[in-house]
Amino acid sequence: MPLSCERPALVWLRDDLRLSDNPALTAAAQGGCPLVIAYVLEEDPALRPLGGAARWWLARALASLSAEIARRGGTLVLRRGRAADIIPALAEEIGAGAVHWNRRYEAAQIAQDSALKATLRAAGLTVESCNGALLHEPWTVATQSGGPFKVFSPFFRASSQQPVRAPTRLPPVLRFAPPPASEALADWQMEPTAPDWAGGLRAAWEPGEEGARAVLERFLAHGLAGYAENRDRPDLENVSRLSPFLRFGHLSPHQVVAAARHAEAAGSAGPKDIAKFVSELYWREFSYHLLYHFPTLATTNFNPRFDAFGWADNPAQERAWQRGRTGYPIVDAGMRQLWETGWMHNRVRMIVASFLIKDALVDWRRGEAWFWDTLVDADPANNPASWQWVAGSGADAAPYFRVFNPVTQGEKFDPNGDYVRRFVPELARLPAEAIHKPWAAKPDVLRRAGVTLGLTYPHPILDHAAARERALARFEAIRG
Numbered sequence: 001m002p003l004s005c006e007r008p009a010l011v012w013l014r015d016d017l018r019l020s021d022n023p024a025l026t027a028a029a030q031g032g033c034p035l036v037i038a039y040v041l042e043e044d045p046a047l048r049p050l051g052g053a054a055r056w057w058l059a060r061a062l063a064s065l066s067a068e069i070a071r072r073g074g075t076l077v078l079r080r081g082r083a084a085d086i087i088p089a090l091a092e093e094i095g096a097g098a099v100h101w102n103r104r105y106e107a108a109q110i111a112q113d114s115a116l117k118a119t120l121r122a123a124g125l126t127v128e129s130c131n132g133a134l135l136h137e138p139w140t141v142a143t144q145s146g147g148p149f150k151v152f153s154p155f156f157r158a159s160s161q162q163p164v165r166a167p168t169r170l171p172p173v174l175r176f177a178p179p180p181a182s183e184a185l186a187d188w189q190m191e192p193t194a195p196d197w198a199g200g201l202r203a204a205w206e207p208g209e210e211g212a213r214a215v216l217e218r219f220l221a222h223g224l225a226g227y228a229e230n231r232d233r234p235d236l237e238n239v240s241r242l243s244p245f246l247r248f249g250h251l252s253p254h255q256v257v258a259a260a261r262h263a264e265a266a267g268s269a270g271p272k273d274i275a276k277f278v279s280e281l282y283w284r285e286f287s288y289h290l291l292y293h294f295p296t297l298a299t300t301n302f303n304p305r306f307d308a309f310g311w312a313d314n315p316a317q318e319r320a321w322q323r324g325r326t327g328y329p330i331v332d333a334g335m336r337q338l339w340e341t342g343w344m345h346n347r348v349r350m351i352v353a354s355f356l357i358k359d360a361l362v363d364w365r366r367g368e369a370w371f372w373d374t375l376v377d378a379d380p381a382n383n384p385a386s387w388q389w390v391a392g393s394g395a396d397a398a399p400y401f402r403v404f405n406p407v408t409q410g411e412k413f414d415p416n417g418d419y420v421r422r423f424v425p426e427l428a429r430l431p432a433e434a435i436h437k438p439w440a441a442k443p444d445v446l447r448r449a450g451v452t453l454g455l456t457y458p459h460p461i462l463d464h465a466a467a468r469e470r471a472l473a474r475f476e477a478i479r480g
C-alpha cells in the first residue's frame with residue numbers, strides 16, 4: 001500500500017452491485033486511496049436498454065447497495081447519461097488518480113470501455129479493469145486450434161480444468177473521499193406506478209447482496225441435496241433461484257462455487273448434486289463465451305441457414321402466449337409465473353420457448369425480447385443463447401426436430417399438477433390425470449372442478465400434433 005495516497009480512486013460499479021468479492025473494489029481499496037463509488041444509469045443508444053422487470057430490480061438493488069455503503073461510512077454516487085461523458089467528468093471533478101471497474105462482455109460495452117480507458121489514460125489516470133463476473137475470461141478458453149468453442153461439452157472440459165480463484169477479501173474498513181453530488185434514485189422513476197405491476201416481484205424477491213446471501217443459504221440448506229435428480233421439476237424447490245443475483249452481480253460465481261464446495265466438504269450435499277450444479281454455472285460461462293466471440297447473438301441466427309426460415313406473423317397466438325392463455329396448462333403456468341414473479345423455472349422456459357417457436361412458428365427473437373422485458377434475470381448472454389438453443393439456430397443447439405410436447409412435458413415434470421395449480425388457479429381443482437390436458441377430461445370431471453372450457457379457461461389455441469408436423473416440414477425445408 002502506498003504510504004501516501006491522497007488522490008481518490010473512482011470505483012465504477014455496473015453489473016457487479018456488491019461489496020464482497022468485488023475485484024475492482026478490492027483492488028481500489030488495497031491501493032489505500034480514498035474511494036468514490038459510483039453507478040451510472042446509462043442512457044446510450046449504443047447499449048441495449050434494460051427491460052421493465054430488470055429496471056425494477058435495479059432500482060431496489062441500488063437502494064440496497066446505497067444502504068450497505070452508507071453503513072460503511074460512504075455514499076453511492078448516482079449519475080445518469082452517457083458513461084463516456086460522465087466517467088471522465090466525474091474523475092476530473094473528484095481529482096481521481098485511478099479508475100477501477102469490472103469487465104462486461106457485450107460488444108458495445110467493450111468498445112465503450114476501451115475508448116474510456118484510452119481517454120482516461122491520456123488524461124494521466126491509472127485505469128484497472130478486472131474480472132468480477134465470470135469464472136474464466138472468454139478469451140482464456142480456446143480450442144486446440146485457438147478458436148472459440150461452439151459445443152458445450154468440450155468447452156466445459158477445457159474450462160473446468162482451469163483453477164477457479166477463491167473469493168477476494170475486502171479490507172474491513174473502507175476509506176472514503178468526500179463524495180461529489182449524487183442524483184436521487186427516486187428521480188430516476190424506475191419502479192412502475194400507473195399501473196403498479198410489480199407487486200408479485202416485491203413479494204418474490206429481495207434484490208441486493210443481503211438477499212443474495214439469504215437465497216444462497218436457503219438453497220444450500222434445502223435445495224442442493226437432490227438438485228441432480230430434481231432440477232427439472234418446477235413443482236419442487238430444488239433449484240437455486242440465484243439467476244437475477246448473478247445477473248446483477250450481487251454475488252459472484254466464485255462465491256457460489258466456493259459455497260458449493262464448502263457444502264460438499266461439510267457433507268450437506270453429495271458430489272453428484274454439486275457436480276451438476278457447478279456444471280450449470282458453466283452453461284452461463286458458455287453463453288458469455290458465445291456472446292464474446294459472436295457479438296450479434298441476440299439479433300442474428302448463429303446458424304445462417306435459419307435466415308431462410310419462414311416465421312409466421314401470428315399476433316393473436318403470440319399475445320395468448322404472453323398472457324398465459326394458450327389453453328396448454330404447463331405453458332400458461334410458466335408464462336404467468338414469469339408475469340407474476342419475473343422468473344420462470346428452466347424446464348418451463350424450454351417448454352414455453354419451444355411452444356412459441358415451433359408450435360406457433362414465431363421468430364425466436366420475439367420471444368427473446370418478451371423475456372428480456374419481463375425477466376428479472378434478463379441476461380445479455382444467457383437469454384439469447386438459450387433462445388437460439390431452443391430454436392435450433394444456436395451453437396450446440398437442440399436439434400430442430402425436438403419439439404416439446406406440452407402435455408407429456410407437464411405430466412413428466414409436474415406429475416401431480418401442483419405447479420399448474422399454483423399459477424393457473426382456475427384449474428386447481430382438476431385431478432392430476434386431467435390437469436395437463438383439460439380438453440380431454442370427461443364433462444363431469446370438468447364440472448366438478450368448476451372448469452368450463454372457453455369460459456373459465458381457454459380451449460387450446462392450436463393443435464399440437466398438427467403444429468408439430470407443420471414445424472418439421474418448415475425446418476426440413478432449410479436443412480439443406
Ligand code: FAD
Nearest residue numbers: 239240241242243280281283284346349378379382383386
Ligand atoms: P440453477 O439451476 O440453480 O442454476 C444456477 C445458475 O446456473 C443459474 O442461476 C444460472 O446463472 C446458471 N444456469 C443454470 N441453467 C442455465 C442454462 N440453461 N443456461 C445458462 N445458465 C444457466 N438464464 C438467465 O440467467 N437469464 C436469462 O435471461 C435466461 N433466459 C433463458 C431463456 C430461455 C428460453 C431458456 C430456456 C433459459 C434461459 N436462462 C436464462 C437459463 C436458465 O433457465 C436460468 O439460468 C435458470 O432457470 C435460473 O434459475 P436458477 O438460478 O434457479 O438456476
